[in-house]
Amino acid sequence: MTVLTRARPRTVHRARSVRNRDGWWAAFFLAPQVAALLVFLAFPLGFAVVLAFMRWDGLGQKEWVGFDNFAAQLSDPEFGLAVWNTVKLALLTVPFGLGLALLIAVALNNVKGGGFYRVLYFLPVVTSSVAVALMWQIILAGDDYGVLNASLERWFGISAPDWLGGPGWVIVAVAVVTIWSSLGLNVVIFLAGLQTIPPQIVEAARMDGAGSLRIFRSVTLPLLSPTIFFSTVVAVISSFQAFDQIYVLVDPADNEGARTIVYQVYELGFKDFRFGMSSAAALILLVLTLLVTLVQFAAQKRLVHYDS
Numbered sequence: 348m349t350v351l352t353r354a355r356p357r358t359v360h361r362a363r364s365v366r367n368r369d370g371w372w373a374a375f376f377l378a379p380q381v382a383a384l385l386v387f388l389a390f391p392l393g394f395a396v397v398l399a400f401m402r403w404d405g406l407g408q409k410e411w412v413g414f415d416n417f418a419a420q421l422s423d424p425e426f427g428l429a430v431w432n433t434v435k436l437a438l439l440t441v442p443f444g445l446g447l448a449l450l451i452a453v454a455l456n457n458v459k460g461g462g463f464y465r466v467l468y469f470l471p472v473v474t475s476s477v478a479v480a481l482m483w484q485i486i487l488a489g490d491d492y493g494v495l496n497a498s499l500e501r502w503f504g505i506s507a508p509d510w511l512g513g514p515g516w517v518i519v520a521v522a523v524v525t526i527w528s529s530l531g532l533n534v535v536i537f538l539a540g541l542q543t544i545p546p547q548i549v550e551a552a553r554m555d556g557a558g559s560l561r562i563f564r565s566v567t568l569p570l571l572s573p574t575i576f577f578s579t580v581v582a583v584i585s586s587f588q589a590f591d592q593i594y595v596l597v598d599p600a601d602n603e604g605a606r607t608i609v610y611q612v613y614e615l616g617f618k619d620f621r622f623g624m625s626s627a628a629a630l631i632l633l634v635l636t637l638l639v640t641l642v643q644f645a646a647q648k649r650l651v652h653y654d655s
Contacts, residue, residue, distance in 0.1 A: 395626045395629060395630065396626070396630065398622055398623055398626040399416055399417070399623060399626035399627040399629075399630050400412065400413055400414070400416065400623070401416075401623045402415075402416070402621075402623045402624075403622050403623050404620045404621065404622070405620050405622055409623075412623065416623050416624045416626070416627035417627045417630075417631065419624060419627075420624065420627050420628050420631060421631070425603075425606065425611065426608075426611055426628060426631075428603060428606055429606045429607055429608045429610065429611040430608060430635075432518055432604065432605065432606055432607050433586070433587055433589075433607045433608045433609075435518050436518055436521060436522055436525070436586050436589060436607065437583055437586040437587060439518065439519065439522035439526075440522050440525045440526055440529075440582065440586045441579060441582045441583055441586060443522070443526060444525070444526040444529060444530065444533060444582060445533055445575070445578055445579060445582060447526065447530065448530055448533030448534045448536075448537055448578075449533075449537050449571075449575070451468065451530070451534050452533075452534045452537035452538045452541060453537075453541065453563070453567070455468075455534065455538060456538060456541045456542070465531075465534070465535065465538070468530060468531040468534045468535075469531035469532070469534070469535060470531065471527060471528045471529075471530065471531055472528070472529070472531040472532045474528070476528065476591045476592050476595075477591065477595050479524065479527075479528050479592065480524065480591070480592045480595035480596040481595060483520075483523075483524045483527075483596060484511070484595070484596055484597075487510040487511050487520050487596075488511065489508070489509030489510060489511060489512045493510075495507065495510070496510075511596065511597045511602070512602070513602075513604070514602060514603055514604030515604065516604075517597055517602055517604040517605045518604060518605065520596070520597075521589070521592065521593055521596060521597075521605060524592055524596060525586070525589060525592065528592070529582070529585070533578055533582070536574060536577070536578055537571070537574060537575075537578070539574070540571045540573070540574030540575075541567070541571065543570075544566070544567065544570045544571070548566055548570070549562060549566055549567075552565070552566050569652045570652070572650060572651040572652050573651055573652075573653055575651075576643070576647050576650070576651045579643060580640060580643055583636075583639055583640070583643070584636060584640070587608070587609075587632065587635070587636050587639075588609055589607055589609065590607065590609040590610060590613065593605050593607060593610065594610065594613075599614075600614070608628065608631075608632045608635075609632070611628050612625050612628045612629045612632065613625075615628060
C-alpha cells in the first residue's frame with residue numbers, strides 16, 4: 348500500500364511533464380503560422396479598419412473623419428453600380444456554374460476511365476487567370492478579330508453583340524469566362540462527394556424500382572448536399588472577390604458595366620490615392636460577404652443533410 352501511495356505522485360508528475368513537453372513542441376511548430384497570420388492578416392485587417400475612419404492620401408497626415416467615408420461610398424452612384432454588378436455576377440456564375448459542374452461530375456462518375464476527362468476539365472484551373480482572360484479577350488472581341496462573332500456571322504448569319512464593348516453584355520461575358528475557368532475545380536469537388544455515397548443505398552433504390560432521375564433527386568442530391576453547400580459558399584465568396592480576370596478582359600474604367608466592388612476598392616486606393624475611402628469600400632464588401640454567408644449557413648439547417 349505504501350509503495351502504491353509513493354508511486355502515484357511520480358506517475359502524475361511524469362504525465363504533467365509529458366503534457367508540458369508536448370505543449371512546448373506544439374507552440375514551437377505553431378509559432379511561424381501564428382506569426383504569419385498576425386503579420387499578413389490580423390495587422391492589415393486592423394489597419395484597414397482604422398484607416399476606413401480616416402482621410403489619407405498615403406503621404407500626408409491622417410485626418411479622423413468618422414463615418415464620412417462609409418456615408419460617401421453608400422451614396423456614391425458608382426459604388427451602387429459596383430454592388431449591382433457584383434450581385435449580377437454572383438447570380439450568373441454560382442447557379443449556372445455549379446449546376447453545370449454537377450451534371451458533368453455525375454456523367455464522369457458513371458464513365459469508366461474518366462481520368463482523361465477529369466484532367467481535361469481541370470486544366471483551366473491551373474492556367475493563369477491572366478492567360479485565360481487574354482484568350483477569351485480574343486474569342487469575345489467585337490471587331491473582325493473576334494473568333495466567336497466571326498463564326499456566328501459566317502456559319503449562322505447572326506450579328507452578335509459587342510460582348511466586351513457595351514455595358515449590357517459585359518457581365519454575361521465575364522460570367523462565361525468565370526464559369527469556364529472554375530468548372531474543373533467544382534467538378535473535382537462534386538466527384539469526390541459522389542464517391543462518398545454508399546453504393547448500397549443507390550442499389551437498394553434501384554431494386555425498389557426507382558429510375559435514374561428519381562435516384563438523382565431523392566438519393567444523390569440529399570447525400571451530396573454538404574458538398575453542394577460547401578461549393579456554394581466558396582463560389583459566392585469567389586464571385587464577390589472577382590477582379591483579375593475582369594481587369595484584363597475589359598478595364599472597368601472604359602466600361603462601367605464591368606465595375607465591381609473589388610475594382611472600386613482598387614480604383615479608390617491605387618488610382619485616386621484615397622486610402623480611407625478605399626478601406627471603407629473594402630469593409631462594406633466584407634460585411635456584405637459575411638451577411639450572405641450567414642444566410643447560407645442559416646439555410647443549411649433545412650437544406651443540408653449530414654446523415655446517410
